[in-house]
Each structure stands twice: as C-alpha cells, then as structure tokens.
Amino acid sequence: MARVLIENITKSYGETEVLHGINTDISDGEFIVIVGPSGCGKSTLLRMIAGLEDISSGTISIDGRVVNTLEPKDRDIAMVFQNYALYPHMTVFKNMAYGLKLRKFSKKNIKIRVHQAAKLLQLEELLERKPRQLSGGQRQRVAMGRCIVREPKVFLFDEPLSNLDAKLRVQMRLELRKLHKRLKVTSIYVTHDQVEAMTLGDRLVVINDGYAEQIGPPLELYEKPASIFVAGFLGSPAMNFISAQISADGKTAQLSEDVKVPVANPLSKQGITEKKVTFGIRPEHFSLSDKEKTGLPLRVDHAEFHGASTMIYGRLPGNDELITVRLPHIHHISPETVLMLTALPEHIHIFDQKTGKRI
Template structure:
C-alpha cells in the first residue's frame, strides 16, 4: 500500500517534449485512470512511474520515497500490459510463480501466494494448463495473478483489456474493480476507453497532448469539464459545440438563427457581449409540446438503437448541426420539426480561444 506523488513530471525524447509537467497526488488505495487519445502520453507517464522510462524533469515518489533514479525492480510496482506476455511453455501455476522463484522466495510461501491469487481470480481449476489452453479473459487473469502474487505497493495497468472482445471487456472491467475493492492496492490504469475510465476510476487524469487537462472524479469530469477538449472527449455521442454570443445583458446566450437561451446565472463581466462556444450534451435535450419549445430542430436522420434513439438535425435555418440522444424508440421522419428545450443548468460555456470552461 502506498501513495504515489507526481510533481511537475516532464519527459522528452531527444528535443521533443511529450509530457509537459504533470502533477498529481494519488492517495493510498486509490484507483486512478489516465485517459486520453492515442499519442497523448499515457503510456509514457505510466512507464515513468514503473521505471521503464527515464524521468526528464520533476519527481515521482512512491510511498514517500523519490524513485526517479531507482530501477523498476526496486520500486515495488507490478505492471499488467496489453499483450499479457505469458510464458507459453509454462503452466498457469508457473507463470504466476516465476517472478517469486527468481526472487528466491521459499517454496511454501510461493505456493501459498499462488493458490491465494488463483482463488481470488477463479483460476484454481486451470493451474496445470498452458496459456494456449485458456481463453483471452483467463489469460488476462493469469497476467493479473502474476502481479498479485508479488504483493506490490502499486499496480500499473496499460490498456490491459484492449485485446479482448467487447463482452469480455465489460466482464473483466467489473472483475478488476471488484479485485481493487478486495485488495485496495493503489492502482494507475491507462486507457483510451472513456467507459472503462468512468466505471473503474475513483479519479481520472484526462490528458491532452502531454498535459493533464483535468483531474477529477468521473462525475466531475462529465458534469463540469474543465476544457472544451475534455467536454468533447467524455460522453458519447460527443457534446454538441455551437459558436454563440453572450447577450448584452449577460443573462442569455444567442445562437445563430436568432435563438436565445437563458443562462443559469449571470455571465461573468468579461464575456458579456462576447463570443463563446456553447456546449450541450446530446442526452440533455427534451422534446416539448410545440408552444413550450426553446429550439426547433429540423430532423435530417434518425438512428434507433433500442434503448435510445440518436437524432441528427439542424437548428436556426440550417446553420447549426446538432445530435440528440433521446431515451426509447422514436420514429421521426426527415424534415420533422422537433420542438426542444434544455435545462439552463446543462449549458456549458467555453472560451473560443483557449478552450477553458467559463463558469456561470
């Protein structure tokens, strides 16, 4: 058990800086997810904690000790990779025991730890099998077992589920969360899958090109995204962004086509009568009776998913494209005029230049 502290951590490959100074205090027993698109630096950050990548600047501390110059083996961390890298010629038991054997742990202790991990992971019946005789999910569990037996201070996961099919991913996701609740080992988990991140993490570090765009609980990140990037990355379908303008009285926001929406509170002084980017999530529109609508959507196309329906259309005489997600099944013909409303508390405003959230 340990805390992990990242203090202004940077990484350069040659002259190319890819991590630009990330700080985060990860509590003992916390499950933190590093989320971001391909190439934003997730694996690099994780590998710096593991000791597989040199730290260019700043400090990484595990359990209160700065580990910058420590070898991976001295850091007491265990890492699960995407390709689980099991030894194909060894049994499940030996795959899990191997790391302990080379540390010359007594045989009885090895046996105890492996049997215990196998029990937790429901692998007891497979201990004599070779990896090729296991399903993908079972192999991934062996890879986790190999980490558990080491009783590390920190678990590091780099996209451990991305080789599995969709159904198995959901199942393994639940198992990883359950395992964490049982073992309470500090965990850092890298993924580009927002659903995995939202369901697994106590907190997320949302990364945008080598920076932490936001660090917060899944719900904070969803309901108060710190930047336009975060707002667009979390949520499916993605948030709608509309170029708009704060009204001269600061109480509303004007959209193309003469639409005005009231804000939940007065806009800050500095942005009155200025351009902003308005964000509205597809799931936050309500269909209204014609007389009560704030907006009218000209429907272009409908996708019925069963549990909900995606509606694509345009506002304001065709100027603004919009996506809606409505619960249940709806059959709207193209060219239907759909009267809509949205709760002012669900409106998000962003600075059009730097993308930062504007609080109202």
C-alpha cells in the same frame, strides 16, 4: 499499498517535449485512470512511474520515497501490459510462480501465494494448463495473478483489456473493480477508452497532448468538464457544441442568423458580454419543448431507434453543424420535421471559444 506523488513531471525525447509538467497526488488504495487520445503521453507517464523510462524533470515518489533513479525492480510495483506475454511452455502455476522464484522465495511460500492468487482469480482449476489451453480472459487473469503474487505496493496497467473482445472487456472490467475492492492496492490504469475510464476509476486524469486537462471523479468531470476537450472526450455519443455570440447586455446568445436564445443566468453578471462562446449540451440532456414556439428549432435529418432510446440527428437553421439528440423511448419522427428542443440551464455548459476553458 502506497501513496504515489507525481510532481511537475516532464518528458522530452530529444528536442521534443511530450509531457509538460504533470501533477497528481494518488492516495493510498486509490484506483486512478489516466485517459486520453492516442499519442497524448499516457504510456510514457506510466512507464516513468514504473522506471522503464527516464524522467526529464520533476519527481515521482512512492510511499514517501523519491524513486526517480531507482531500478524498476526496486520500486515495489507490478505492471500489466496490453501484451501480457505469458511463457507459452510453462503451466499457469509456473507462470505465476516465476517472478517469485527469481526473487528466491521458498518453494512453500511460492505455493501459498500462487494458490491464494489463483483462488482470488478463480484460476484454481487451471493451474496445470498451458497458456494456449486458456481463453483470452483466463490468460488475462493469469497475467494479473503474476502481479498479485508479488504483493506490490502499486499496480500499473497499460491498456490491459484492449486485446479482448467487447463482451469479455466488460466482464474483465467488473472483475478488476471487484479485485481492487478486495486487495485495495493503489492502482494506476491507462486507457484511451472513456467508458472503461468512467467505470473503473475513483478519479480520472484526462491528458491532452501532454497536459493534464482535468483531474477528478468521473461524475464530476462528466457534469462539470473544465474544458471543451474534456467535455467532448467523455460521454458517448459526444457532447454537442454550438458556437454562439453573447449580446452586449449579456442576456441573450445568437446561435445563428435566425436563432437567438435567452441566457438563463445572464452572463453580464460575470462581466461576459459581446463574447464568442461555445455552448455544450449532451445528447441526453435535450428534451422536447412543451410549448410549440420556444426552444431550439432542430430540423431533423434522420432518426435511429436504439432500443431503449431514439437518436435524432438534425441541424439548426443557418448552422451546418450536425446536432445529436437522444430521447428516451421510441419516437417516430420523419426527416424534415422541426422539433423544438430545450435543456435545463445546469445542463448547458459554456466555454470560452478562445481558450476552450469553461466559463
């Protein structure tokens, strides 16, 4: 177990800088998820921690020791990749034992460690099988086992579940969580899947185009996203964004030519007047107004039943943006109906349109 300290890390390939100064302090035993869209730099960062990629500037320390120039094998880490490539001609036991054999562990010691890991991963019955005689989830567990037997200080995962089908992914996610609870090894997990990130991480590092946009526990990021990017990235269906012009007195917001709404806590208090902002409201945070004439008038395009909830898609007058609303239970709503929607002030996020940052 170890603390991993990432300070001002940058990475350039030739002239192009792809990571622009990442800072993260990962506590001993923490499960951190690095999440962001494809190409944002997640794997690059992970590979630098692993020692598979040179560091352009900044430092990475593991357990108080700067590892910038250490060989991967000397960093006391184990990495599970998306493509976990087991040796096809070796049994599960031999696959798990291989790394220890290379490190000249005694036969007895290898046996003890492999059996311990197999027990933990419920692979005991499968030790004599070859990889092709295993299911995808079992193979994934063997790949995990290969890492566990080494008892590393840090686990690194790069999208380890993306080759599995949806159901197995959910199952493996739970197993990973349970495993982490038992082993308590510092873990750094890369994914582009926000659901995986929200459910696995003690904290998330949201990366956008080589910048760490926000770092924090999943709920904090969900409830108080620091930017439009984070707000739109976490949550499914995604947050609705509505462009608005704040009035000169900071008390109302014009959403379109025909729609003006009061601002719950006058923004003038914060000196925000006559400003272009973006309102963000999650689909699940709308409710139907109990007063006929107040709220946002949404003209319904169509509605879908999703079992436990109804998804409604529509538009505000004079605004072309499609708005998604999720109401609990089943509602029968025909197209062209106008619904009056409200949302609690604490569920209305306001962002500066120029910087994209939360106000």
